[in-house]
Amino acid sequence: MVTLPRLMVAAPASGHGKTTVATGLMAALARAGHTVSGHKVGPDYIDPGYHALATGRPGRNLDPHLVGEERLVPLLLHGAAGADLAVIEGVMGLYDGQIGGDGFASTAHVASVTRTPVVLVVDISSASRTIAATIHGLRTWAQPPVDVVGVVLNKAGSARHADEVVRSIGDQLPVLGVLQRDDGIEAPSRHLGLVPAAERADASAALDRLAAQIAERVDLERVVRLARAAPGLEGPPWDPRVVHREMAADHPSGQPLPGGLPGVRAGSARIAVAGGRAFTFRYAETTLLLQAAGAEVVELDPLTDTRLPEGTTGLYLGGGFPEMHAAELGANERLLRELRTAITRGLPTVAECAGLLYLCESVRGPDGPALPMVGAVDATAEMAPRLTLSYRTATSPADNLLARAGEVVTGHEFHRTHLTRTPTGDAAWLMPDPAGVATATLHASYLHTHWAGHPQLAARFVEAARTHRGPDLRHHGDKDTGPGLVDLAVNVFDGPRPTWLDRALADSLADADAYPDATDAEAAVARRHGREPADVLATAGAAEAFTLIARLRPWRHPVVVHPQFTEPEVALRTAGHTVGQVVLRHEDGFRLDPHDVPVDADLVVVGNPTNPTGVRHPAAVIRGLARPGRVVVVDEAFLDDDVETLADERHAGIVVLRSLTKIWSIPGIRAGYVLAEPDVVRALRDLQTPWSVSAPAIAALIATSNEQAREEALARAHELERRRRHLEDGLHDLGIETVPSTAPYVLARTGVGSRKALRDRGFAVRRADTFPGLSDAWVRISARREAVTDDLLGALRSTHPVLRKPVGIRRSGATVTSLSHTER
Template sequence: MVALPRLVVAAPSTGQGKTTVATGLMAALRAAGHLVSGHKVGPDYIDPGYHALATGRPGRNLDPHLVGEDRVVPLLLHGAAGADVAVVEGVMGLHDGRVGTDGFASTAHVAALTASPVVLVLDVARSSRSLGAVAAGMAAYDGRVRVGGVVLNRTGSDRNTAEVVASLERTGLPVLGSLPRDESLATPSRHLGLVTAAERDGSERLVERLGEQVARHLDLDGLLALARTAEDLPSEPWDPAREVTARTGSRPRVAVAGGRAFTFRYAETDELLRAAGCEVVTFDPLTDPTLPAGTQAVYLGGGFPEVHAAELSANHSLLRDLRLAVESGVPTVAECAGLLYLARTLDGSPMAGAVDAEAAMSERLTLRYPVATAPADSLLARAGEQVTGHEFHRTRTSPVAEGDGAWVVDGAATGFATPTTHASYLHVHWAGHPRLAQRFADAAHAATPHVPHAVPEPVAEPVSGDHGPVDPLRHHGDREVGPGLLDLAVNVYAGARPAWLDRALHAAIDDAASYPDARPAAEALAHHVGRPTGDVLPTAGAAEAFTLVARLRAWQRPVVVHPQFTEPQAALEATGHRVTEVLCRAEDGFALRPGSVPADADLVVVGNPTNPTGVLHPRETIAALRRPGRLVVVDEAFMDGVPDEPESLVGEASEDVLVVRSLTKQWSVPGIRAGFVVGGPALVEELVRLQTPWSVSGPAVAAIVACCSGEARAESAARAYRLDAWRAHLEAGLRDRGLEHVASAAPFVLVRLGRGAREALREHGVAVRRGDTFPGLDPSWVRVAVRPPATTDRFLAVLDELLVTT
């Protein structure tokens, strides 16, 4: 038996506000410090994208038609692993399911399968007392479904709301909140439904505002209490490793289309492929010049390529490379949008031409939930096998099929299939049909790695006479930015500050008439890191900490391990110390070699993860630096950007190990200067005596306290995973272009673009951090800050332009 608090958000009909309430509830619960798992009844891909933004976890689908009744609960438990609560958004009306099946695959069906209480969303904008009758009917219609409460949506006048509430009293259903009408929170639509989260500018802020509204107007405690009434589930979580078999040996690279044009695929697809021994790599058909190097299979999922047809068509290099890959036998699966992308043309715009068909928009929407049969053996299926799937498109191909087609649906052939290519409009959830994933993975293992048709060379020639900064040790990323430049130089999280942090900062400014008291910050930090209060010291950022360390003792041989943040060395030299530089080498991947540090060093400063290399040193390696009479200072200013902080020494800091942390990067508050150190109590007391009174400002104290809260911990973890995904996107783009870079664990990547590349990028509107001010690096290196994929793609597009010209 598995305990999982959960609830289903449903409505009497579509358009009542399920997505608004469900997504806002996910965001509000997460902001309150809960780990939330988001799920969607039915095949829809769009709502799970917003769920992912709200929860910081992949959005999941629960669909008995696509995966079978017996897999619904295991998939729910799999998606909700580690979560405090699961929120399931329904589809259409509560009892609306597959036509002609007595409500099969409806929200009610999933609620019954998962034994989940239902929250009924009622749009009150055009009704009043009748809603009481609607709710009563919904609650009584099916004895397997337990409606546990009601949420009123789009409320207006208090008088009408009171009338609705009074009508509901006869039902016995509690009203768990009333969400006022706010058209600014509506999501724009297009011909196939909502605009995806990946395409809408400001999606994260929209979801955050939804969460704020829900937290303000709904009874979160009441909703959680209802979720906790859900009975334990008699099942085990779905495990992709039990569904497929992984071959030993190499891990073939599967290139999966992503970006704004290809936003639709089920999270379990990637998980099955990884479990089958594949490496899943995302590429963006809008911007990437070729498939990822070494591709052994291609998966093109769903999306809206018709909206981006001109941009897709303009990427001639990738279209040609994809066509060559398909023609050479690289196993390729294309569903719906992928089929259009493989066609010769889409609404007249040239596409890859790997499938002999033309695609165009039509007047009629195709929406069906079929059982499809394989007419013959193919890459994915064997003759006579059946799968369940769904179609949702307003385009047509001419011809609609080739030969026997990929599937037979409703007695007609559809799609295109060969021994190495499978392309059709049908979306299939591979968790319900894992043999398809197995066959695709097996084909990838047997395939020859694809060599892209063109690999650009790095920029190598200087384009300006820049001779470098006057004071390299005091050169920081903010010196690189300027008006009109895309900022990839400053290592500050690219996102809005949470509302709770802004509120804390504003309150501190309102209280600026009082001298700051850092004791609340010390107490909050001690609780946050699990140490006694005497082991922590709030500081005015990491910079003050390095100044205190420089003044701490008359160091005889201070060592700074480079390449590394230059502030520690600048602080030591400013206090009269002569610093020994120990260099990590590029040929070693900038790994730390403890034996290279002189035995008589009495102070060693090392970054982890190191700025600018992004290298995350193992704790054991840093521990090997410890010697009697030596203080090891570990700069962990970017450790909170590393998921789960696996190599942090905060818990092991002592009288001979001092850990320095910063809050400015993760929380986008560089102007506040908030940080702290952790060490043994005697060591911290020495630093306290050196610290200038009131050096930690009131806003910094407020920021520290706020960033140690439960909701901050949850948000910080989510940001770390988000940064990890953003960095993977950047590194994939660099790798696909054959550009040398250092594998990073930090919110930045060190790249060797060649001398003059930084200046060339600047002339094209992009600011990156120069590398030659870090000891051990020459002007061929630049540091690139991790940004959201859309921003990264702008940078990569500029790189492509420069690479072509050279």
């Protein structure tokens, strides 16, 4: 049996002053030297914020709908651990609970389950002797009756008025205090009730005034005596560590996945939890359950923090008022971009209500225009005409980050906004208004859940965060192919090399007895592009160039444009840089908008055309990225027809990379070059390992830089274009969506599981989920000879027998079709 002095503060109805009196009692008792634990009946987030301010301890909720009747006493004991007195604020009227539930989840219900004595707060401003009848009814109506032990009279008009009420009550109940109508101790309110304490600069001062008035007008000593008369409670306190151990015993988790982010231990979870003035709604037990499951919890204030905490592997966005802070949230552009990128890359993210709004494309507040938000959920939000406030029982429609198909949870909705359009994808929960979206890595919904009632949700979230490492940036197409497979994964021209190139490579072996000198090769490349030799640096392929650029300067804010060849980001990370990402969007055709690049980025890396989308960016757009103090690196590895090239003249602040690997079919000979301003070339040369460019690579650079080679390169580029068009036409006929490409490959949305199915039929295509911004529903397919492509199309048709003809949707002047099979 556990002894816990406690009282429940209840009222005949909302508006009688429960929060004022309960919070004032907590503050007054704390200032009198008591260690007070504050609790709230129901799902409310705002009142516990005031309780926490009053007591210096986290405010706690007691709600049988959210957590189950059996957890009320354990949660009360847990929350009150170390306190010598608990004050529980009720909800609505004493007997008002879940609609249709016969008082379930009411103040009286919780008082009965927790065996807590009740102190009534009654607004007497509009009555006198009738108050006695009201109190009598509240004390005796229920069977068995609730243990009402005292009353505080609120909003008395005068001393005579108060005396009349006190005389009418007589001996039936002790009057513990009287508050006057003009005491001025009510908190300000708005569309969701009281303004949260965290948003009020005057909250502490107002609480001090309230505590002083309660201490003056309420008999605190008698309050304490009544609390100490509460009966003992049976059972152990709730313990999140025990809860997690019990779940782990029933459902052991798998082993940690290898790999990790810089500075993060493999198998660890570091979860950023949103806070600050805009995100004040979160149950205290949420953080405790995350920690018990092994996560490190770090705070993120979306109003002031411009970056995710270093090493973040999970993100929790709880409730609050983003609509009231939309201008400040929208102005924090750097964090918006980083969150959009991280979530697109698969950062496990839970967003409840305000979190959902924050992830939308825009939010319109009570007054004013729609303001930009993160944009990870393709919906917009605005104020609704009515408040949505209701308990819910919700079912998961499919497996996702938090829940499993058919799983049922209890929760509540509490918002006065709505989405103006339904997001793409599966709903997070099935309920009257299933607004939200859920995937394997994102769960965003209006539904609030209390994870003490559903601890499996927290455990799954932590497990996802523990195993999250983002796309495998070190994955390359050659890992997708293998013996016995038709190779459509590696972008190397599959025809024979020119005889003159093979002869030059063979002749280069005659120089193997001397250290290689790339001077002649750099002069040849300069002539080929009409530039000075001082503009050229021969490299051992693009990979060496990216490594040199990563070491060129102590970059403050390097940015890589994705989806893109991942070697630049790997090189930057390896050099110790924190890399920003600009993730181009499918709905925008993966086209680059210079305004998406952070203004303070001092290094920008972009592919043209971009691997794996094949989208070619106009040279003017890339030139528009240049600015003083910034280096723009353009990877032109697939720009073999030289359309939109920036290689043929010097541009301030722009570095162009070229590689011979793809078009000349020499991946085994690492040959490439850098074109840049002479001071940049000199700085890169100073970082280069001596003799890093081999004699065969030098020979290849020289041989492929003359006019004969240029004509041959154009012929190969045209052949690859013809092959690509044949591939695109075949995919469109199957109803498969593709991204309009100008490269020797096609990015196609063939559906989840299609890559494995093709592999089982002997075809290797490049997986796309290792590129930031893409999922495993996409694959990259290299353009091959027509007969090879036709065999692939046949395999796709047999893999997806439900494929149908496209419906002719048009986007950006190109036909875009959509795969309509069961795996979409």
